[in-house]
Amino acid sequence: xxxxxxxxxxxxxxxxxxxWVRGTFNDVxxxxxxxxxxxxxxxxxxxxxGISAQFPDIVIWRIHIKISAKITWVASPAAQFAAxxxxxxxxxxxxxxxQSAGLKPYSExxxxxxxxxxxxxxxxxxxGIAANNTDxxxxxWLDIKARRRLGNVDDSLILQVVPTGSDVASFQGIxxxxxTLLSLGRR
Numbered sequence: 001x002x003x004x005x006x007x008x009x010x011x012x013x014x015x016x017x018x019x020w021v022r023g024t025f026n027d028v029x030x031x032x033x034x035x036x037x038x039x040x041x042x043x044x045x046x047x048x049x050g051i052s053a054q055f056p057d058i059v060i061w062r063i064h065i066k067i068s069a070k071i072t073w074v075a076s077p078a079a080q081f082a083a084x085x086x087x088x089x090x091x092x093x094x095x096x097x098x099q100s101a102g103l104k105p106y107s108e109x110x111x112x113x114x115x116x117x118x119x120x121x122x123x124x125x126x127x128g129i130a131a132n133n134t135d136x137x138x139x140x141w142l143d144i145k146a147r148r149r150l151g152n153v154d155d156s157l158i159l160q161v162v163p164t165g166s167d168v169a170s171f172q173g174i175x176x177x178x179x180t181l182l183s184l185g186r187r
Contacts, residue, residue: 014186018061021045021180028173034103036162037174040094041065043156045182057185060111060157063089063144064179067161070172071118073133083165084117085137089144093154102162111146115164134172 023044031037041063045051069085088101090108099107116139150156157180163171 016186017184019045019182019184021182022178024175024177026173026175030173031163031171033163033168033170034100036100036102036160037171038094038098039159039176041089041157041159041178041180043094057183058150059183060091060146060148060150060180061183062181063112063142063146063157065089065142065144065159065176066139066178067116067142067174067176068136068138069161069163069174070134070136071163072169072172073135074167074169082117082119083163083167084115084120085171086113086115086160086162086164087139087142088113088160088162089146090158090160091148091150091155092158093152094156094158095154098158098160100162101160102164111148112142112144118165133169 021042021044023041025039027037027039029037067085067087071083073083086102088108088110089112090110092098092108101108101110101113105113116137118135118137159176159178161171161174
C-alpha cells in the first residue's frame with residue numbers, strides 16, 4: 001500500500017486594518033450661551049481621502065483629545081467658580097441639527113459626557129482669578145476607549161463644547177488637538 005502524505009495547510013487569519021485620524025482645530029467664532037460649538041472629528045479623514053459616505057465596519061476604537069477655550073466673564077472674577085464647559089462626544093449624522101448637550105443630556109448616546117469647571121483650574125493652581133474678565137479653560141488629555149460602530153452611512157464622531165454657568169458671557173474661541181483610532185474592518 002502506498003504511503004499517503006498529509007499536508008497541513010496554513011491559513012492566514014485576516015487582520016484588522018487600523019487608521020489614526022489626527023487633527024488640530026482652532027475656531028475663533030464667538031459663542032454666547034446657550035449656543036455651543038459642534039465639530040466633526042472625522043472631517044479631516046473625509047477631506048484627505050475624498051470620502052463622501054462611510055465604509056462598512058468602521059469602529060471608533062480610542063480617542064485622545066485636549067481642549068482649550070477662551071472665556072469672557074459677565075461680572076467680577078470672584079463669582080466664576082460654578083462656570084465651565086460641558087464636553088460631549090457621540091456618533092450622529094453631522095448634517096442634522098444637533099441639540100445642546102447641556103440642555104438635552106439624554107438626546108444622544110454619549111461615549112463621553114463631562115464638565116470641566118473653572119474652579120478646578122484655580123484649585124489646582126493652573127489659573128489665577130482673571131483680572132480683566134477674560135481667561136482660559138483647559139482640559140487634561142482625555143483618553144476615551146469607545147468601541148463605537150458607525151452604523152449609518154452619514155454617521156460621524158461629533159464633539160460638542162457647551163459653555164455653562166451664569167457667569168459666562170461668551171466663549172471667544174476654542175482649540176483642540178485629537179487623535180482617534182479607527183478599526184476599518186478586516187483585510
